[in-house]
Amino acid sequence: MSPFDPARWPARLPERYWLGGVQVPAMLLDTPALPAAPPVHTLALLVERGRIAAIEARAPGGAATFDLDGAFALPAFVDIHTHLDKGDLLAAGLGPERDLFTAVDRVRADYARWTETELRARIGFALRTAFAHGTRAINTYIDWPEPGAPEGPLAWRVMRQMRQQWAGRVDLHVTSLASIDRLADAQAAETLARHLAAGGGALGLFVYPGAPLQWLPRAFDLALRHGLALDFHVDEHLDPPAANIGHVARLARERGFGRRTVCGHACVLGALPEGERDRLLDEVAASGLTLVSLPYTNLYLQDNGVTTGGTRRTPRRRGLLPWHEARARGIPLALASDNHRDVFFPGGDLDLLQALALAANAAQLDDALGGWADTLTTTPARFLGSAWDGRLRVGAPADLVLHAGRTSAEVLSRPQFGRQVLRAGQRLAAADATPPDFRELSRELQPQRPRSFAQGLAAGTAPRAAA
Ligand SMILES: [Zn+2]
Numbered sequence: 001m002s003p004f005d006p007a008r009w010p011a012r013l014p015e016r017y018w019l020g021g022v023q024v025p026a027m028l029l030d031t032p033a034l035p036a037a038p039p040v041h042t043l044a045l046l047v048e049r050g051r052i053a054a055i056e057a058r059a060p061g062g063a064a065t066f067d068l069d070g071a072f073a074l075p076a077f078v079d080i081h082t083h084l085d086k087g088d089l090l091a092a093g094l095g096p097e098r099d100l101f102t103a104v105d106r107v108r109a110d111y112a113r114w115t116e117t118e119l120r121a122r123i124g125f126a127l128r129t130a131f132a133h134g135t136r137a138i139n140t141y142i143d144w145p146e147p148g149a150p151e152g153p154l155a156w157r158v159m160r161q162m163r164q165q166w167a168g169r170v171d172l173h174v175t176s177l178a179s180i181d182r183l184a185d186a187q188a189a190e191t192l193a194r195h196l197a198a199g200g201g202a203l204g205l206f207v208y209p210g211a212p213l214q215w216l217p218r219a220f221d222l223a224l225r226h227g228l229a230l231d232f233h234v235d236e237h238l239d240p241p242a243a244n245i246g247h248v249a250r251l252a253r254e255r256g257f258g259r260r261t262v263c264g265h266a267c268v269l270g271a272l273p274e275g276e277r278d279r280l281l282d283e284v285a286a287s288g289l290t291l292v293s294l295p296y297t298n299l300y301l302q303d304n305g306v307t308t309g310g311t312r313r314t315p316r317r318r319g320l321l322p323w324h325e326a327r328a329r330g331i332p333l334a335l336a337s338d339n340h341r342d343v344f345f346p347g348g349d350l351d352l353l354q355a356l357a358l359a360a361n362a363a364q365l366d367d368a369l370g371g372w373a374d375t376l377t378t379t380p381a382r383f384l385g386s387a388w389d390g391r392l393r394v395g396a397p398a399d400l401v402l403h404a405g406r407t408s409a410e411v412l413s414r415p416q417f418g419r420q421v422l423r424a425g426q427r428l429a430a431a432d433a434t435p436p437d438f439r440e441l442s443r444e445l446q447p448q449r450p451r452s453f454a455q456g457l458a459a460g461t462a463p464r465a466a467a
Helices: 100-113 115-132 154-166 180-184 186-199 213-226 244-254 274-287 294-300 324-329 352-362 366-375 379-383 408-413 438-445 453-457
Strands: 018-027 042-046 052-054 064-067 072-075 077-082 135-143 171-179 201-207 228-232 259-264 290-293 333-335 398-403 417-421
Touching: 018 366, 072 115, 072 366, 077 115, 077 352, 077 366, 077 379, 100 135, 115 135, 115 154, 115 352, 115 417, 135 228, 135 379, 154 171, 154 186, 171 180, 171 186, 180 186, 180 201, 180 213, 180 244, 186 213, 186 438, 186 453, 201 213, 201 417, 213 244, 228 244, 244 259, 244 274, 274 324, 290 379, 294 352, 324 333, 333 366, 333 379, 352 366, 352 408, 366 379, 366 408
Parallel strands: 018 064, 018 072, 077 135, 135 171, 171 201, 201 228, 228 259, 259 290, 290 333
Antiparallel strands: 018 042, 042 052, 072 398, 398 417
């Protein structure tokens, strides 16, 4: 019987209880009293008033005990790289695009259509989805095409409202996304940095192949002067001569800014000859910067099979940075979602456990939970400066993702099933525990006129086809 069978797992948990027989990856524990660890510990967690009050080898009684019979317990997830401003653009009527740079242009042409209502609908849908999957913090980018604009983009204003609304459920971190060439205008760059500093954002820049790198030092100047973290979209391609990450790493090291610098994508590292790859990874390691791998989008967008003749071909090279070589050098590595159901990527659901399942397969991770669970929990939490670093210790919030599976294989072969999310020691309310239905979003985005009198009477209650 599943440990989460309703007969033994009540909808409302007591104020004080033991979770017995849970497995926790040793890398996520901060419990000096436990003996030297195998990759995964079996132990008992005492939950009291929403926090972890004790961690023992087994539940000693004295409070209700729920024996989870080897189920996994992970800290709630932290998704460090998402694009909530663009999420679900497919539901708003746009089509997917396989080429990264064509997708950039298509979205740019769509900004003028965006309204506050639509942004709130799409972003709210994304946050409800991520919350249901067990995510407690998200960093989202906001496209920032005009850094000098006095107001900042509409999505920046909406996102800050949503951040307040969602505080305590999903902590929303916000980062700009502007092409590095936009820093050429010193005044515009200054305006951007001021917006970000005043609104609690980070400075995010897109460093594309052939980008004018003379503006990279200005990015570090701005970040240092305004106290901003630096976040680069860099090397989202497989063209070795165009690799830029070495320049970013060198500057981060020279400026002593590696711990506040993050680089997403870096797919080209997977396509370089081994010697050059190793040299660049050594540079990255020396700088202390954090790498973020985004397998969902990059397995889709890189080597994308578009041919001039219109014939489809299967990709041969994969958009994946070298996970094992990065880990061997002690480079902080995070796994994140990136785009979801937009022009860049038609899939994705902001579910980091499913992303880990994909990464486990694509990067051939052995025992993905025991060896790599830090990529979706503690490593991104540390970079974002979360109040809780994600490690399970006495006093930490009981914000947990439980999964009935007893091994990485069992959990990751069925990531969507047998999952229970606890926040402050309680199960999510039934309405929050399942991702929202796509029809809800379609109704919000494209309200349809009733097509008949009978449908008119049922408006708002009857299910309708997604347009
Ligand atoms: Zn991105």
